[in-house]
Amino acid sequence: MGKDVDQRLATIMAGLVKHLHQFAREVELTQSEWEYAIGFLTKTGQICSAERQEFILLSDTLGVSMLVDAINNRRPEGATENTVFGPFHVEGAPVRQMGEQICLDGKGESCLFTGRVIDLDGKPIEGAHIDVWSDNAEGYYDVQQPDIQPRWNNRGVFITGADGLYSFVGIKPVSYPIPDDGPVGKMLAHLGRHPYRPAHMHYMIRAKGFQKLVTHTFVGGDEYLTSDAVFGVKKTLIAPFVRVEGGETLWRSDFDFVLAPAENLAGG
Structure with a gap:
């Protein structure tokens, strides 16, 4: 050099x-x-497009994404843990009102997601932007089915008020296979590995003065929790999904997100 x-x-x-x-x-x-x-590697690059990033899938399934995430997101005790970002986030999702519905195709089992965004001392964080996204009832994200699903299906951004509370209505996520019709899928098959991810809701939370949080909440009891194809599961992120009797939704999932201050960011 x-x-x-x-x-x-x-x-x-x-x-x-x-x-x-x-x-x-x-x-x-x-x-x-x-x-x-x-x-x-040539085939991996050739299958990439604006909607599909096969190299991210390769990094995810080799555990590299989670390793890099762990190196760069060492948080203090009590802060919510990061996990893999995934290839299906889309910038520009619409800002919605608290409590609004994000499921636009009318499919799936309805679920109320609610909780607080707080700091390490338990104080509410005002003005936190909560970007959420999930698959639909059939296990596909809207960008995978642009001619089938409505645009921004199961996506939205919510902004907390002074109480730090958030709430929105989506569906109880379902487990799904990562795209396995390309080189990464063939690699998994040769290794005797399945392509499935346990059911989860994605969150990206940003607030002034705090570290950005990229994480999931996982559905407790999912059969793939111990064999996630991208190694993204952490015990602290397994959330309760409680069946609601006679409510407006079939399910409810409560989860508080604890943000670490920006000055506590630790890298490798």
Whole structure:
């Protein structure tokens, strides 16, 4: 490398080359295996589009996404934990009123999601932007079915008031397979792994003076909690989903989000 190369770039590239060479030596990589790997990466890039990011799926299913997340989101005790971002977030979801319905296709078992956004001392956080998204009752996100689902189906942004409370009506999420019709799906099949994610609701919460939180709440009792294809489950994020008798929704899920102050951000 040149003497004027950015030092961080030099560190990353030196480590990458060192470990790639060590890997090749350790497994005694054959010429045909190397060619297969190049072909695999080529196909992974070719299937990517504005709606599909196969490299994120590859990173997720190899556990790299969660490792990078853990390195960069070491939070103080009591703060809600991060988990994998996933490939299906869309910027620009509409801001909705508290308590509003986000399910636009009328399918699925209705669920009231509610709770508070608070700081480490339990004080409510005003002005927190809560960006939420989930799959539909058939296990697909709206961007996967643009000609079938309404735009912004099961998506919305909610802004907390002085009490820090949030509430919205969606559906009880269902478990679903990550897209497995491409190179990543073939890799999982060869490894004897299933492509399923346990049922979850996505949250991205941003508030002035606090760390951004990217997380899920998982449906307790889901059969894939211990074998999530992208290793995203954390015990603290498994939420109660309680059946409601005679209510306006069939289910209710209460979960408080605890944000850490921005100055507590710890990286690797």
